[in-house]
Amino acid sequence: MTPASLLATETPKKGSGFNFLTYPLALGILLIAISNLMRIALTLKSAGTADYNLASISAVFAIGLFYDLVNALYFVLPLMLMGWLTPGWLAIKPGYKWLANGLLFLLTFVLLLDAVSEWIFWDEFESRFNFIAVDYLVYTNEVLGNIRQSYPVEIIIIFLLILTILLTWMLTTIIAKHPFQPFSFWKRSVVTGIYSGVLIAAYFFVDNKVRQFSSNNYVNELAGNGMYELFAAYRNNELDYNQFYSTVSDQKAFVDIHALIKTRESHFVDQDPFSIRRDIVNLGPELRKNVVLISVESLSAEFLGSFGNTQRITPFLDSLAGESLLFTNLYATGTRTVRGLEALSIGTPPTPGQSIVRRPHNEELFSMGTVFKRKGYQTRFIYGGYGYFDNMGYFFGHNDYRVVDRNAISKEEIDFENIWGVADENLFELAMREIENGTQAGKPIFTQIMTTSNHRPYTYPDGRIDIPSHTSREGAVKYTDYAIGQFIKKASQKPWFKNTLFLIVADHCASSAGKTDLPVDRYKIPLIAYAPGFVKPGIMPRLMSQIDLGPTILGLLHFSYRSQFFGYDIFKLEAGRERAFISTYQSLGYIKHDSLVILKPQRVNGTFLPNFKDGSLRPVTSNKRLVEEAIAWYQSASFQFKKGLMKK
Template structure:
């Protein structure tokens, strides 16, 4: 019997090609090597902005190694489970060898693909994978299409496959030349149990806050691990305000918000202490003008010559600014299109996690569409892509807008399209048709148009502008400027033009990355109000939030209405009460006067003096009054949505 057992063990030693310990260990070492090579590459890429010194370099690579090790624990899980559950006698079978090596091949390919994807994501967003990457995983058609149109995907995949084959062959060859001692199921269970305990502890006690060791956001991002950051972002895609942030009692928050939100033209009408319903009374006859709101993809203020740009990439908008009211101190609430659409439609401060546009239970909310519809308007949201993307179609369709998207155009009406949507000129042709139809029916129209062309891969029809398609964001900006110009010029020939208020605003800036996690200069956006004979040319320099645009439009039209907006009519607001909100999916910023309050998870809060030109900031002694104001705004907005109080 003993000799038979020894013979069996010898057979396993010579025949088995899957080593319970060595395969996961080898893959983990490869992951750490690839992660460090990626970190080195991104560190070199960011040399001009990350402000390296000895401490930052040590932090990047030591903390980075810690996250690499944690990520390796998760990544080798399939191999660990395979080795634990497979009886030793099966590991010498040729089929099992093929299965084990096939799994190793897949994991190595995913590891290499992740490294390339991190480079591409950093090139676009100057950060590791984050909440945006989680969102993009939901919309694989648009995202993969965008990548294919922007990069030589076939060449990259072919190269990665060849490299994966080479690495798999090298690893399996090296591992097969070592003596393999079989483990009994009991021993494998003990090892797997210890491994499981470590990975469970990592899940509950390690988060991505360890890397926040520097005042330079680029340095903190480099200290992370992209694959781990993707996992962390997925875990935190919705954040309960009361659980993670500094709070007041709900009663105190709403007492404060009632005082902050009250204006001279309004009075509260609801006995519910958590309600902000109030009647807005504007004097003078209501002006039933058509309203065309154009939200432009990624139109940072500093793209416009009106804000100091010297590249001449917005010639039409700069000329339009000379005959419009130009708002020069407006800030976007967030970094995504859906966050901008949220601010422009429901007028609420950004709640942590996903935009309300993307959340469940976002139907029947009080929106700009609600107000205009109650006034007898036709209300439409017009988009050049497919409405299902980012849940935009569902959100607007269920909140008093009629959605008109790419499906409304025939093939012959499309001069050019990419994965995000049709060319902006075709979008505006569609919008013109919809406005014509609406006004001919005898009703005024409120039309919200969302552009798409200023988005990677930055492609557009040839021959429109002097920058070739697919070369740069500057080209995409100039093409969108051209398309808006054609739209306004064509609209000026329409009978409804003289009775129309045009508003052109950005959804967010082109980039929100900076040396700090909320670089204030990366949230500044333009707003032009154009209506010859109605809106006087000039500038509006007062600090203003994107959520103020709705109430300001309604004030311009002298509309009286019952409001649930958090925003102000900037023309009626007393001086000194201006404020703005900026955010990522976790960090919540509150700008007032020359101060910036930042609220973060783990109930962290701080007061800073920001540099409005370069986005840097200086920490100062906490201003508790200002912090409590910020808490009141954000806590009450989160409470209202969670408890259905944003519904009409």
């Protein structure tokens, strides 16, 4: 049977046809069947880590069915509208059959494509679609290119088209056997009105919180419906802190935050109760060293031998760590590159929803670029991809950095590239050229380099390492380690090397998914500070947030400056005041001592004792003082950005 004959099935005679609800019902049943098959597949895929039991599995499929039904209400809307507006006499015409079967074919293909996309997304993030998927819809070139380079897309599409033809043939064959029941326009309107009422009620009264019934995050994700989660993420892509989270008065939040960020080397400079401007005074002559900050894509601490890994995939970094100051208790603020870049550049706790890097009105913010520029430095943000991705170019270009990206590299200079950008070794060649040109101009330089190779599809030039390209995350990690090693070795031969501080840190971990909503072990990242003759090799074990890196660098250089950062100089902070922030786009975590406070929408708070090795959480009685501290940090950061107070 050809597609043409499929779409033009024999026109049924009166008494052997269908009614206007048959197509929506058939599509809805198909959606529920595919969704449950996908739920079964994902359950089996994650069986080794999810720790299921009979009760949780039963709840997964019961709640999952509820979300499948809600999703079906949305998904069958085109067929419902077509049936409502089509008179009975027209519904038995061949033209209508072509249109109805064609629309059924298209929607069936969308269902199958969504199922495959869910599998791919789960493979990367171990979750249903979320706001990351919404972001990816914006950057279709990079995302589709990444998928094409990672999976046999053409074969998958052909398979889906064949399966769609078979399913559509099966459905249309079944539909043709149903007795024809012509509905008057009034009756069709009544039925459609009831459907619309249920749909509107679902829109306003159903959200994705129903599935969050367990302390096991895998179970909660499985209970969802991927397509519905994508819709929910689109609706909640930006969250107003005061609307969704526990609050105190703004005045109290800033009284608390003033006490929390005040340190011995700082004092506030104005009487504005909502300002955190303060002068940082560091003793001794300022050290005008070059600073090269390498933010490495997805470099979890667990990849390094220095943190116990036995795979030997970071031989250079492990060797360098022995000659450097290694920070062993540092936590990323989030799960996305833009969240890491936000923390490293403007030193603020993560605000719910989108990273500030991606938000409007993010120009002229007080940043590391601002401080270094005021000190007479040249500033650079160097990226191996195109700066428009994730709004990185705009953000850094409007916040005291000069952006240098893929456009600055000629084709002849590229050994290898994938959809995310050039190979890391070519990125570092570009960085070397920029640093050379900068230092020759007679001014010190602050350079932040953002790598890309440790990212699916995990491809890189052949012959560099002993793991073939496009085989594994471990290969990409080892290649990036190789590229950093080549860069540092070449830099060591340059005249500016002895006057340069190198810092190597991750933007975030390779995976943030776990049994809990905020598994603390999936946020630990490495930081290596390397400057022979300046930074003494050793271990820094104190708890530290990614937002503390900027003030700590400036402290190492003995810089005195006016600060708007929320972060601490870890070397000058009194013992016992350490804390860290971890987050998803909705859940906001605050680590202090041995406790974790989590703030969630609907003003839900919890205090836990986390297991820092496996990420599990044990609920404990709420610690009022720690909860209020967490609220002060997050509420004041959200207030500052919303009111434009982060601007320099």
